[in-house]
Amino acid sequence: MRILFCCTGTKAAPWLDGLRAALPGADIAEWVPGAPQADHAVVWAPPQQFLDEQPGLQALFNIGAGVDALLKLRLPPGALVVRLDDAGMSVQMAEYVCHAVIRHFREFDGYERDMAEGRWSYRKPRLRSEWPVGVLGLGVLGTRVAQALAQFEFPVHGWSRTPREVAGVTCHAGEAALPGFLAASRVLVNLLPLTPATENLLDRDTLGRLQPGGYLVNVARGAHLVEADLLALLDSGHLAGATIDVLREEPPPADHPFWRHPQITLTPHTSARTLREESIAQIAGKIRALGRGEPIAGIVDPSRGY
Ligand code: NAP
Numbered sequence: 253m254r255i256l257f258c259c260t261g262t263k264a265a266p267w268l269d270g271l272r273a274a275l276p277g278a279d280i281a282e283w284v285p286g287a288p289q290a291d292h293a294v295v296w297a298p299p300q301q302f303l304d305e306q307p308g309l310q311a312l313f314n315i316g317a318g319v320d321a322l323l324k325l326r327l328p329p330g331a332l333v334v335r336l337d338d339a340g341m342s343v344q345m346a347e348y349v350c351h352a353v354i355r356h357f358r359e360f361d362g363y364e365r366d367m368a369e370g371r372w373s374y375r376k377p378r379l380r381s382e383w384p385v386g387v388l389g390l391g392v393l394g395t396r397v398a399q400a401l402a403q404f405e406f407p408v409h410g411w412s413r414t415p416r417e418v419a420g421v422t423c424h425a426g427e428a429a430l431p432g433f434l435a436a437s438r439v440l441v442n443l444l445p446l447t448p449a450t451e452n453l454l455d456r457d458t459l460g461r462l463q464p465g466g467y468l469v470n471v472a473r474g475a476h477l478v479e480a481d482l483l484a485l486l487d488s489g490h491l492a493g494a495t496i497d498v499l500r501e502e503p504p505p506a507d508h509p510f511w512r513h514p515q516i517t518l519t520p521h522t523s524a525r526t527l528r529e530e531s532i533a534q535i536a537g538k539i540r541a542l543g544r545g546e547p548i549a550g551i552v553d554p555s556r557g558y
């Protein structure tokens with residue numbers, strides 16, 4: 253069995269070592285133009301040339317959860333696209349989102365400013381019941397995040413394409429249910445995949461439907477958000493703030509308004525990182541399962557876009 257590694261922006265050596273240790277006997281190499289045909293590939297943002305040169309690939313293992321960039325490319329016919337299925341991401345996402353929501357709800361940013369300015373002051377405790385959180389996307393990451401928020405006793409709503417049941421979460425499904433879901437939410441957490449159906453979903457209309465004083469946490473993809481609409485809703489006071497981990501252009505240009513906006517907390521696409529060891533173990537397990545003819549989790553449906 254031959255496996256090629258083709259991950260733009262990722263140091264190949266530790267991945268190759270890990271994959272070789274996990275799959276002894278497999279011939280595993282970093283892709284170079286003209287490399288012989290492989291059975292499987294481990295990829296992240298591969299060049300189109302790689303995909304064109306490897307028409308016989310049986311599976312492409314994406315070393316991330318989101319496959320939006322990969323699905324924009326011309327893929328080898330018949331190759332399965334397999335996403336990372338948690339692999340240590342969901343706990344990171346849960347801690348990131350809970351941190352963002354609690355920081356805002358408990359006004360820790362205000363306390364940090366007060367302390368820095370030598371002011372020993374108290375704020376009136378907020379009522380959790382007045383801070384319902386809506387989670388867009390109840391997949392691998394959204395479900396874990398919704399459950400983690402419910403543990404802190406926030407009222408939690410979730411929205412998915414097809415009906416889901418998550419303990420402690422009021423679930424809504426389908427386009428027709430979106431306005432009701434938004435109206436029930438004050439904090440909105442985005443964990444949708446980027447697809448033609450979800451691109452630009454976070455705009456003046458949808459964000460404007462959140463309860464007044466709303467807060468946005470975007471941890472999915474930058475292209476979900478119409479950035480100018482967020483700025484307008486912050487200016488109007490309808491939204492109180494946002495935590496933004498993903499942008500349309502990463503890194504954003506030096507003059508991007510999010511860098512220094514007083515109501516925006518910005519992080520560099522780091523809410524849930526790919527963990528090498530967990531990812532290698534998962535990919536190797538799936539390659540072995542495919543070899544035995546067994547089903548695997550995390551196969552992407554290109555017609556759905558996720
Ligand atoms: P997932 O398991 O595929 O779950 C996607 C969820 O979104 C599912 O609940 C799905 O509904 C729902 N959905 C998809 N299209 C929809 C639509 N048109 N209307 C309503 N709901 C829709 O994905 P995941 O693993 O949770 O990851 C979500 C995204 O997080 C990734 O695609 C990636 O972009 C992003 N991400 C970001 C980072 C970061 O560091 N910032 C890290 C990892 C992932 P169904 O349940 O009905 O299928």
Ligand code: GLV
Pocket residue numbers: 315316317318319524526
């Ligand atoms: C990161 O953004 C991922 O999709 O894994």
